[in-house]
Amino acid sequence: KNEVEQSPQNLTAQEGEFITINCSYSVGISALHWLQQHPGGGIVSLFMLSSGKKKHGRLIATINIQEKHSSLHITASHPRDSAVYICAVRSGGNKLVFGAGTILRVKS
Amino acid sequence: DTAVSQTPKYLVTQMGNDKSIKCEQNLGHDTMYWYKQDSKKFLKIMFSYNNKELIINETVPNRFSPKSPDKAHLNLHINSLELGDSAVYFCASSQAQGKVTEAFFGQGTRLTVV
Numbered sequence: 203k204n205e206v207e208q209s210p211q212n213l214t215a216q217e218g219e220f221i222t223i224n225c226s227y228s229v230g231i232s233a234l235h236w237l238q239q240h241p242g243g244g245i246v247s248l249f250m251l252s253s254g255k256k257k258h259g260r261l262i263a264t265i266n267i268q269e270k271h272s273s274l275h276i277t278a279s280h281p282r283d284s285a286v287y288i289c290a291v292r293s294g295g296n297k298l299v300f301g302a303g304t305i306l307r308v309k310s
Numbered sequence: 311d312t313a314v315s316q317t318p319k320y321l322v323t324q325m326g327n328d329k330s331i332k333c334e335q336n337l338g339h340d341t342m343y344w345y346k347q348d349s350k351k352f353l354k355i356m357f358s359y360n361n362k363e364l365i366i367n368e369t370v371p372n373r374f375s376p377k378s379p380d381k382a383h384l385n386l387h388i389n390s391l392e393l394g395d396s397a398v399y400f401c402a403s404s405q406a407q408g409k410v411t412e413a414f415f416g417q418g419t420r421l422t423v424v
Contacts, residue, residue: 235413239351245400245415286351297366298343298413300353 205229208289208301215308221276223304225289228270235298236263236274237288245288248274279308313337316401316416323391324424331386331419333401339414340405341365342384344376347398347418356399359384391423 236248249263265272289301344356358366362378405411
């Protein structure tokens with residue numbers, strides 16, 4: 203079992219829908235990252251969280267340290283949000299351990 | 311300006327060859343990493359360097375050798391390439407080893423071994 207589990211693996215939404223991607227982890231962490239990988243392949247860091255909630259535009263990330271769970275929300279989704287969203291946790295030794303990713307497709 | 315740049319972006323080569331992938335960051339970060347993304351899009355750490363010193367060395371074949379001439383560069387050299395080495399390799403950097411900071415990724419190098 204992977205130390206970082208994401209759900210769902212695949213998600214198709216209609217433009218405008220509210221989207222939630224979940225991440226659960228089983229190890230002690232110092233921070234959790236949400237990353238976005240576009241079809242072109244590049245990886246962009248969206249958020250880094252160690253507690254609470256962060257918001258950038260239509261993206262919101264929350265983390266519950268006690269429950270070892272984080273969610274990434276996208277409000278008013280748009281086709282340009284289509285990408286792979288990856289949860290990664292920073293554990294001992296400062297290394298990132300990645301989830302398998304959630305493939306999001308937003309249809310217009 | 312590109313923060314973390316990798317070259318080449320694509321690399322096609324024959325089995326048995328030796329190849330290098332270069333990575334440079336202009337962010338002034340102390341720590342650099344190499345990650346491998348397999349065909350199922352799963353990312354795994356390979357190496358981490360902090361101020362030119364090897365910090366993390368996951369279980370990778372010793373055909374893979376990272377080299378850090380200075381803290382802005384971390385190159386990956388691969389000897390005797392095998393078919394299973396085909397993957398996308400990502401370089402990344404972050405601030406000091408002891409701090410928890412964001413990681414910035416390069417665009418990736420798609421390596422295809424034929």
